[in-house]
Amino acid sequence: MTLERIDQNTTALVEDKLNNFSIVIATANGTGSQTANLTLLRALFKMGLPVGGKNVFPSNIQGLPTWYHIRVNEQGFVGYNPQPQILVAFNEETAREDMTGLSPGNVCVYPSDWRNVSLRDDLVNYGMPVNQFLKEAGIRGKIRDYMANMVYLGVLAQLLGIPQDTIQEALDYQFGGRKKLVDSNMVIFASAYEWTADNLEKCDPFRVEPRNLTADQLLITGNEAAALGSVFGGVTLASWYPITPSTSLVEALNDFLSEMRRDPDSGEATYAVIQAEDEIAAAGMVMGAGFAGARAMTATSGPGISLMSEFAGLGYFAEIPSVIWDVQRVGPSTGLPTRTSQGDVLFAYYLGHGDTKNVLLFPANMTECFDFGVLAFDLAEQIQTPVFVLSDLDLGMNTWMTPPFEYPTEPMKRGKVLTAADVEEKGFHRYVDVDGDGITYRTLPGNSHPLAAYFNRGTGHNRFAVYSEKADDWEENMSRLNQKFESARQFMPAAIVDYDLENEVAIIAYGSTLPAIEEARYQLAAEGMHLNFLRIRALPINDTIKDFVARHQRVYVVELNRDGQMHQILASEMPELATRLISLAHLDGMPLDANWLITKFKAVESRNLQSATHYQG
Numbered sequence: 001m002t003l004e005r006i007d008q009n010t011t012a013l014v015e016d017k018l019n020n021f022s023i024v025i026a027t028a029n030g031t032g033s034q035t036a037n038l039t040l041l042r043a044l045f046k047m048g049l050p051v052g053g054k055n056v057f058p059s060n061i062q063g064l065p066t067w068y069h070i071r072v073n074e075q076g077f078v079g080y081n082p083q084p085q086i087l088v089a090f091n092e093e094t095a096r097e098d099m100t101g102l103s104p105g106n107v108c109v110y111p112s113d114w115r116n117v118s119l120r121d122d123l124v125n126y127g128m129p130v131n132q133f134l135k136e137a138g139i140r141g142k143i144r145d146y147m148a149n150m151v152y153l154g155v156l157a158q159l160l161g162i163p164q165d166t167i168q169e170a171l172d173y174q175f176g177g178r179k180k181l182v183d184s185n186m187v188i189f190a191s192a193y194e195w196t197a198d199n200l201e202k203c204d205p206f207r208v209e210p211r212n213l214t215a216d217q218l219l220i221t222g223n224e225a226a227a228l229g230s231v232f233g234g235v236t237l238a239s240w241y242p243i244t245p246s247t248s249l250v251e252a253l254n255d256f257l258s259e260m261r262r263d264p265d266s267g268e269a270t271y272a273v274i275q276a277e278d279e280i281a282a283a284g285m286v287m288g289a290g291f292a293g294a295r296a297m298t299a300t301s302g303p304g305i306s307l308m309s310e311f312a313g314l315g316y317f318a319e320i321p322s323v324i325w326d327v328q329r330v331g332p333s334t335g336l337p338t339r340t341s342q343g344d345v346l347f348a349y350y351l352g353h354g355d356t357k358n359v360l361l362f363p364a365n366m367t368e369c370f371d372f373g374v375l376a377f378d379l380a381e382q383i384q385t386p387v388f389v390l391s392d393l394d395l396g397m398n399t400w401m402t403p404p405f406e407y408p409t410e411p412m413k414r415g416k417v418l419t420a421a422d423v424e425e426k427g428f429h430r431y432v433d434v435d436g437d438g439i440t441y442r443t444l445p446g447n448s449h450p451l452a453a454y455f456n457r458g459t460g461h462n463r464f465a466v467y468s469e470k471a472d473d474w475e476e477n478m479s480r481l482n483q484k485f486e487s488a489r490q491f492m493p494a495a496i497v498d499y500d501l502e503n504e505v506a507i508i509a510y511g512s513t514l515p516a517i518e519e520a521r522y523q524l525a526a527e528g529m530h531l532n533f534l535r536i537r538a539l540p541i542n543d544t545i546k547d548f549v550a551r552h553q554r555v556y557v558v559e560l561n562r563d564g565q566m567h568q569i570l571a572s573e574m575p576e577l578a579t580r581l582i583s584l585a586h587l588d589g590m591p592l593d594a595n596w597l598i599t600k601f602k603a604v605e606s607r608n609l610q611s612a613t614h615y616q617g
Contacts, residue, residue, distance in 0.1 A: 017205040019049055022084040023070045025152070026091045026098045030062030032146035033090070035174055035185075036153040037068040041399060042170035043162050044072055045219055048211040052078030052515075053399040054591065059244065059337040065094045074211060077522070078401070079515030080394075080591035086206055088152045092117060099123070107204045109155055124204040126196075128155050133191050150185050154192025159200070161207045164193055216403055222395035225366045225402070226299075226325060227252035229373020231260055232408050235323075236294040239274045239285035244337045245393040246299040246327040253299075279304035283311035283324075290315070290322040291456055293444035295377045295412075297323035302331045302344050305351065312386050313352030314458040316481070319431075319440070321380035321387075321415075328392040330589050339589030340393035342511055345565040348388045349539055355478060357485050360539040361389045361493070362510040366402030368537070369395065374408050375493065382415040383488045384439060392560070394512045394591040416441040420449040430454040430465040431477065438484030485540060492538035495545055499532050505605065506532035506548065508581075509558040510566060512591060517558060519594035520601070536566065541573055549577045556601060558584045560592055 023040075027033040034055070041053040052071045058064035071078045087102055089095040089110040095117045099108060104122040112127030119125045130151045139147045157167050168186055175181040227249050230238075235257075240250045254273045261271045276282040282298045289296035300308065305326055315322050328344045330336035351358055359379055363369045372389050380387040418428055418441050428451055431440050443452040454465040462473040509517050514535065521531050534548045549555050549570075557567040564583030571578035584600055586592065 017085065017207070019072055019074045019208055019211065021072055021086060021206045022081040023072075023086040023088065023156070024084040024098070024101075025068045025070075025088040026094055027066055027068075027149070028062075028091050028093075029058050029060065029064050029066040031149070033066070033068065033149045035146070035171075036149035037070070038399065039167060039170045039174050040153060040156065040162075041070050042173060042219060043157070043166045044070070044208065045214055045217075045401070046166055046170060047162065047208060048213050048215065049208060050074065050076045050078050050213055050401060052080075052401070054080055054394070055398060056590070057338050065091050067098075072208065074213065075522075076213075077515070077519040077594070079519055080593045082590065082593050083595070086156075086204075088156065089117075090149075090152060105204075107159075107206060109152060109159075111151075126155065126159065126200055128152065128192065129195075133188055133195075137188055137191065139188070147185065147188050150188035151192045154189040155196045155200075157189070158193045158196035159202055159204070159206075161209065164190065214401065217401045218404060219399050220366055220402060221248065221252075221397060221399055222363070222366060222369045222391055223249035223299075223327065223397060224252045225369035225405070226363075226373050226389070226391065226396070228256055228405070229370035230297060230323075230377075231256045231373075232370075233374035233377040234295045234412050235271070235297055235377070237272045237274070237285065237289040237296040238298065239276050239282040239289075239296070240298050240300065241276050241279045241282050241304065243279070243301050243304050245329055245340075245397045246301050246304075246325060248397060249299040249325060249327060279307040280311065283308040286322045286324070287311050287315050287318075287320050290320045290380070291318075291445075293417075293446075295321075295323075295381075297325065297376075299325040299327065301327050301329050301337075302347070303334060305344060305348060309351050310353065312358070313354070313356055315386040316352050316356045316358065318456050318458050319384040319442075319481075320456075321377075321384055323376040323380050323387050323389065325376075325389045325391060327396040328390060330587070336589050338393065340512070340560065340591055341587055341589070342390070342392060342513075342560040343562075343565070343587070344390060345559075345561070346563075346568065348390060349569060351388075355482075357540070359383060359385060359387045359488055359492075361387065362537055362539075363389065363391055363395065364511050364514040364535060364537070365395075366400050367405065370405045372493075378413040379488075379491055381417075382413050382439075382491055383484065384415060384442060385484075385488075390511065392512050415439070418443050418447070418452070420447050420452060423447065423449040423452045428452060428454075429463060430456075431461065431463045431480070433463075433480050433483070437487040438480045438482070439487060440480075489540050489542045492540065492542060495537060495542075495548070496535040497533070497544070497548060499534075499548070499551075500530055503530055503532045504553040506534065506552040506555045507558055508534050508536060508545075508548075508555055508566075508570070510536040511560075513558055513560060516592040516594045516597055520597040523594065523598060524601070539569065541570070545570070546574050546577065549574065549580055552580065554582055554605070555580050556582050556584050556604070558592070558597065560587055561585055562587045 044051045054069040057066040071081050086107045107124045109126045111130040113131045133151050172182050257271045286296040286298050330339040330341045361372045363372045376387045376389050460469050462468040559566050564585035567583035
């Protein structure tokens with residue numbers, strides 16, 4: 001094949017792009033491209049280059065378009081970039097639209113076997129004879145589509161400068177060391193790799209060179225990190241019902257538990273992972289196990305949270321420790337099941353019938369997905385309440401770099417649990433507020449003291465756990481629960497603050513928006529606009545957040561939802577400072593990107609909206 005060149009004027013504008021570019025691989029769902037994509041990602045990582053990978057896939061089983069984004073950046077800015085420079089056009093149905101996202105001088109790698117696709121003459125177009133490679137290798141039948149992906153992997157690796165042995169090492173990892181699979185795929189890869197060297201003249205600026213920037217890092221998804229953290233947090237029971245994007249969390253949990261939680265003598269499992277008939281049953285099992293003293297959890301997404309609302313209210317009112325991971329996706333209703341958002345914040349914070357407020361945790365990286373897997377159980381037992389961990393699809397299902405996790409060294413914090421000896425010495429009434437913090441003492445089933453038992457119920461009760469519909473008892477109980485929520489503020493993980501006393505303007509954010517915010521702050525600082533930053537890691541808030549807002553004239557609350565849900569909560573909890581808060585809320589189903597944030601921030605800030613309370617993007 002001959003190379004189709006861009007025009008001379010465009011070529012003159014091209015600069016060397018060493019270790020700093022984005023790739024998008026456009027395929028069809030169900031064609032096995034994930035193996036090639038993850039192999040490419042891991043190969044770049046093994047070369048010591050910071051990378052990020054994001055899978056944009058449809059909610060059907062097979063056939064619809066899917067895109068995999070890989071970003072390489074020596075500075076470590078590997079968040080979502082909606083404007084890639086290299087396109088692997090491997091889906092003829094979307095090729096025309098995929099090409100429109102490229103700027104002049106960018107690269108399009110495509111199958112030269114296509115007959116009905118018009119190429120852009122201002123791109124560097126590299127054609128691949130995919131059918132030729134498969135025919136020469138004797139590849140036929142259902143496996144054909146899977147093996148075809150090795151062609152674009154070979155072409156990309158040669159064009160970018162990735163050594164063959166690095167690809168083989170990454171492929172070996174993907175196939176778990178199964179030599180026959182590795183060898184058969186490497187045959188196609190090597191053919192494409194060598195053909196590219198002999199037949200394509202490289203005239204684009206994108207290339208890689210080895211660095212030593214990932215030696216202390218590993219690659220993992222947020223759902224895997226959360227599952228591993230939950231194991232170290234002491235999970236005993238997990239009940240669940242499959243729902244995207246949380247399913248892989250429980251699947252990973254089951255794998256880790258199977259390996260690490262077996263009786264050393266008998267080999268029997270010392271845990272239970274149960275697929276319930278629906279999310280209602282899953283939540284009920286968690287509440288029952290939590291009451292019995294187990295560290296119990298479930299994982300779901302927005303629709304599942306809806307079904308769990310009554311049991312969540314029961315857990316709040318009956319004060320049952322439990323952990324619920326909400327891997328958020330786009331709503332309402334079934335919404336966009338395979339897109340990301342931060343749309344459940346208001347819903348989860350007030351979830352339950354009547355007057356309820358729940359503890360929420362917001363992990364922003366893999367370390368916090370792991371750490372909050374431990375912390376959520378400690379908080380649930382210390383405060384005696386359901387704890388919600390609000391991850392999202394971007395964190396949960398995509399592959400991220402992270403330092404190795406630290407082994408938890410502190411003992412489990414089980415809170416106010418009385419032994420038989422404690423009951424004998426101090427007496428026991430389940431809902432009596434002994435310490436004035438709203439958090440009462442509890443006993444666990446199996447306590448041998450005759451006064452340790454109590455009747456737990458979701459209907460009205462007095463301080464002695466006796467059924468009551470008296471107005472005074474109800475009011476007293478609800479007042480104590482409110483006091484308990486106030487006391488919970490002291491247990492919350494501290495906000496992360498990056499503060500410069502000279503700044504009047506700041507950003508508040510939480511969760512998976514962090515990579516985009518870090519990159520945007522870096523770029524804005526290079527232009528002379530320095531922004532203070534506070535990252536919320538939990539609700540309820542504490543005085544640190546109030547003090548931060550009070551020190552600034554304008555505080556932009558950045559989040560991935562339409563209505564500015566965290567902005568609403570902050571305004572309601574510190575109304576005296578509400579006029580300083582400006583909402584930058586954005587939701588299109590994709591992760592937040594730095595360019596959007598920079599553009600919107602400049603637009604709003606230029607209007608000097610010191611009294612603004614909301615901006616919709």
